[in-house]
Amino acid sequence: MNKPDLLQWQKLQADLRAAGHRRLVVVEGDRDASLAWLGSLLPVLPVTPGVWTGSVEDQPEPSLTSIKPVEGRRWLGRELACVVWDGWQGNPPDSFAALSGTLSAGGLFFWLMPPLADWGGFEDPDYWRTGLDGAAGHPFAARLARIVASDSDVIRVNPSVNPQPDLPEIPVAGEAFEVGATADQRALVEDLVRTGLGRRRRPLVVTADRGRGKSAALGMAAVRLLQEGRQRVVVTAPEQGAVKTLFHHARLAAGQVSGPEMGTDNVAVGDQGRLQYLPLERLLAEQPDAEVVMVDEAAGIPSDLLKQVLLGWPRVIFSTTVHGYEGSGRGFAIRFRSVLDTETPHWRGASLTAPIRWSASDPLEPLTRQMFLLDAEAPAAEGDSSGVVVERWSPAIAGDQELKEAFGLLVDAHYRTSPGDLRQWMDDPAAVSWRLTCNGVLVGVLWATAEGGLESELAEQVMMGKRRLRGHLLPQSLATHSGFAEAASQRLLRVVRVAVSAEVRHRGLGQKLVAAARDHARRQGLDAIGTSFGGNAGLVSFWQQCGLEPVRLGLKREASSGEYPLQMLSGVSSNGTALARHLRIRLAEHWLILLPRNWSDLEPGLALQLTGGLPPVAPLNEDDRRDLRSFAEGHRGFDLAVPVLAKLSMQPEVIGLVLASGSQSLWARAVLQGWSWQGLQVTKDCLGREQGENALRKVVHNILQNRPDL
Numbered sequence: 143m144n145k146p147d148l149l150q151w152q153k154l155q156a157d158l159r160a161a162g163h164r165r166l167v168v169v170e171g172d173r174d175a176s177l178a179w180l181g182s183l184l185p186v187l188p189v190t191p192g193v194w195t196g197s198v199e200d201q202p203e204p205s206l207t208s209i210k211p212v213e214g215r216r217w218l219g220r221e222l223a224c225v226v227w228d229g230w231q232g233n234p235p236d237s238f239a240a241l242s243g244t245l246s247a248g249g250l251f252f253w254l255m256p257p258l259a260d261w262g263g264f265e266d267p268d269y270w271r272t273g274l275d276g277a278a279g280h281p282f283a284a285r286l287a288r289i290v291a292s293d294s295d296v297i298r299v300n301p302s303v304n305p306q307p308d309l310p311e312i313p314v315a316g317e318a319f320e321v322g323a324t325a326d327q328r329a330l331v332e333d334l335v336r337t338g339l340g341r342r343r344r345p346l347v348v349t350a351d352r353g354r355g356k357s358a359a360l361g362m363a364a365v366r367l368l369q370e371g372r373q374r375v376v377v378t379a380p381e382q383g384a385v386k387t388l389f390h391h392a393r394l395a396a397g398q399v400s401g402p403e404m405g406t407d408n409v410a411v412g413d414q415g416r417l418q419y420l421p422l423e424r425l426l427a428e429q430p431d432a433e434v435v436m437v438d439e440a441a442g443i444p445s446d447l448l449k450q451v452l453l454g455w456p457r458v459i460f461s462t463t464v465h466g467y468e469g470s471g472r473g474f475a476i477r478f479r480s481v482l483d484t485e486t487p488h489w490r491g492a493s494l495t496a497p498i499r500w501s502a503s504d505p506l507e508p509l510t511r512q513m514f515l516l517d518a519e520a521p522a523a524e525g526d527s528s529g530v531v532v533e534r535w536s537p538a539i540a541g542d543q544e545l546k547e548a549f550g551l552l553v554d555a556h557y558r559t560s561p562g563d564l565r566q567w568m569d570d571p572a573a574v575s576w577r578l579t580c581n582g583v584l585v586g587v588l589w590a591t592a593e594g595g596l597e598s599e600l601a602e603q604v605m606m607g608k609r610r611l612r613g614h615l616l617p618q619s620l621a622t623h624s625g626f627a628e629a630a631s632q633r634l635l636r637v638v639r640v641a642v643s644a645e646v647r648h649r650g651l652g653q654k655l656v657a658a659a660r661d662h663a664r665r666q667g668l669d670a671i672g673t674s675f676g677g678n679a680g681l682v683s684f685w686q687q688c689g690l691e692p693v694r695l696g697l698k699r700e701a702s703s704g705e706y707p708l709q710m711l712s713g714v715s716s717n718g719t720a721l722a723r724h725l726r727i728r729l730a731e732h733w734l735i736l737l738p739r740n741w742s743d744l745e746p747g748l749a750l751q752l753t754g755g756l757p758p759v760a761p762l763n764e765d766d767r768r769d770l771r772s773f774a775e776g777h778r779g780f781d782l783a784v785p786v787l788a789k790l791s792m793q794p795e796v797i798g799l800v801l802a803s804g805s806q807s808l809w810a811r812a813v814l815q816g817w818s819w820q821g822l823q824v825t826k827d828c829l830g831r832e833q834g835e836n837a838l839r840k841v842v843h844n845i846l847q848n849r850p851d852l
């Protein structure tokens with residue numbers, strides 16, 4: 143009979159729990175046989191709470207919760223005794239990695255799949271979601287198969303061939319593993335308490351892998367601070383769900399009852415003390431009088447908002463996950479470090495290494511790390527930028543060390559780089575990549591993908607919003623939102639990611655990588671090179687230096703960067719050049735009406751930069767000049783001068799003068815973004831209407847003096 147030896151599995155599970163380990167069990171081959179095999183094994187194992195990533199009808203054990211394969215990330219922060227992952231239904235990497243992190247000590251992760259040798263050719267049902275279906279090969283899955291095959295801690299079962307493989311002996315130490323504070327965590331709590339009680343402006347930045355107990359430590363430390371005399375500790379995070387663990391451990395530390403369904407708004411300690419959660423916007427708007435502010439999952443918050451928190455309160459603690467399942471916090475650490483170095487050079491870093499919910503010798507964590515390159519690190523760049531070589535390179539055929547370094551560079555540069563991106567990069571047949579080395583050390587990577595080239599009928603339908611295609615981000619968005627069907631029929635090379643090591647930035651290396659991609663686009667007869675990213679002033683400058691121009695700004699801020707998506711393009715063929723020009727002129731024609739309606743909260747520097755980068759729609763006429771002079775000399779009020787001031791902003795080189803005026807933010811918001819005087823007072827752009835108008839008059843006066851030709 144194809145049945146497992148139940149007693150052996152029960153012993154294995156008990157030994158794993160005592161050792162604080164979890165294991166991956168790959169159940170290979172025929173799916174029905176695998177389900178039957180699991181159906182006889184699971185009832186004798188502890189499987190609740192547990193999940194099954196398949197349909198309810200196929201569920202091998204009724205007490206498992208049936209979820210869709212993509213829903214794993216929703217379980218982050220919870221603990222599962224068992225995961226049964228039906229790979230036949232799809233293997234979205236982010237979700238898989240997230241679920242593996244929810245498994246507690248003693249947990250088994252069953253993975254149903256075809257035989258390992260077939261993984262590279264297996265048409266994973268999840269491929270369609272990101273347009274990878276039908277690709278000739280799947281190097282990402284083939285690599286996973288190699289890793290699984292070479293890991294002796296993975297248990298492999300093929301129920302139709304060998305239903306009872308030899309199970310490993312788990313060495314169990316004298317004392318069984320128990321979840322509890324590690325020495326690391328206790329030391330961190332002391333450090334946090336010292337920071338919270340200490341002198342001003344010595345921020346602490348806590349970084350660690352997932353599940354090290356950072357959030358819990360913040361909760362425990364907050365309570366200690368309140369017990370030791372602080373009255374108000376405020377915690378914030380990208381979303382309220384992220385502070386559940388923090389509040390749970392705060393309640394326990396305060397000797398209160400805590401349960402999973404309890405709120406995360408407030409914990410009172412003693413007569414006066416209060417730990418309170420505030421969403422970031424409220425924290426910044428209300429500026430509460432807190433002695434200590436803690437920011438959990440700080441990588442999920444744009445650095446300019448973190449900076450406001452940093453400067454707004456006397457004692458600030460930031461905490462974030464590095465090597466997360468849904469993206470990495472190291473990019474955050476790098477980006478935010480420059481803010482810290484400038485604003486508060488005495489900031490300190492702290493870290494936690496020991497896992498809390500499983501033992502340090504658990505084999506599942508290092509395995510998932512390797513599978514999804516969760517710990518990918520860019521090689522140390524010494525700051526040497528000589529001996530530059532730019533070359534085509536492919537992640538699909540790279541050795542593991544090379545791949546790890548290149549992916550590490552992308553991860554460092556973009557904190558939302560996730561395992562799903564690795565799969566896309568390796569498997570997308572339209573992907574082309576380059577790497578840049580300095581004296582043999584990898585310091586730059588560019589990943590691009592060819593998009594568009596749709597038949598004209600389909601392109602028309604995409605333009606009219608009647609069809610949506612997977613992939614083709616840039617052409618689709620330009621066709622649908624900007625209204626140009628030819629954007630979907632032309633062939634564009636979209637730069638998905640470009641990254642240069644922080645140590646060697648601003649030396650022209652990034653531009654070299656983009657030039658290589660542009661060259662390729664030209665040689666391949668493509669029409670344009672473009673990109674789409676969370677717009678900020680620095681990156682817009684970079685892309686402008688590379689010859690790309692803004693052609694579209696999205697209407698909704700991206701969840702990942704907190705910024706508006708911006709698309710930039712540069713023609714390579716004559717058709718592409720005409721399209722880019724056409725798109726820009728169209729954007730320019732609409733800009734002054736769209737900007738205040740849709741992007742009034744756009745960062746003012748970026749609003750000015752984009753305005754200055756657009757072609758002028760119409761030159762100033764005699765009436766405009768008269769109005770400008772009247773405004774500058776005080777005969778005409780601001781309210782009636784706004785249209786002419788806005789028109790003035792779009793004249794060549796005017797924005798340069800505005801940027802140099804010292805009133806740039808006031809100009810952007812009052813003239814271009816439609817702000818009220820009241821709002822401008824709150825942001826301290828002016829003291830009130832009179833002072834604001836006078837400042838703007840001065841700017842106009844200066845522009846008229848400098849540019850008599852206008």
Ligand SMILES: CC(=O)SCCNC(=O)CCNC(=O)[C@H](O)C(C)(C)COP(=O)(O)OP(=O)(O)OC[C@H]1O[C@@H](n2cnc3c(N)ncnc32)[C@H](O)[C@@H]1OP(=O)(O)O
Binds near residue numbers: 639
């Ligand atoms: C689709 C996408 O990938 S968008 C995301 C781009 N990648 C990232 O944000 C990752 C982190 N950043 C990086 O890796 C690098 O800063 C890159 C790739 C953006 C630029 O690489 P570099 O090698 O520094 O660019 P390079 O030296 O060729 O060009 C620098 C010019 O770009 C502009 N620029 C680049 N970064 C900035 C910035 N933060 N602020 C202002 N201008 C900037 C400037 O004009 C700069 O000229 P300067 O050095 O004379 O001031």
Ligand SMILES: Nc1ncnc2c1ncn2[C@@H]1O[C@H](COP(=O)(O)OP(=O)(O)OP(=O)(O)O)[C@@H](O)[C@H]1O
Binds near residue numbers: 219387463
């Ligand atoms: N001292 C402790 N005793 C018991 N359980 C703990 C302790 N510290 C943390 N935990 C538990 O371990 C898990 C991970 O802790 P926590 O969320 O604080 O880690 P983290 O490093 O903040 O991870 P993440 O990056 O996932 O937020 C949680 O389930 C938490 O309740």
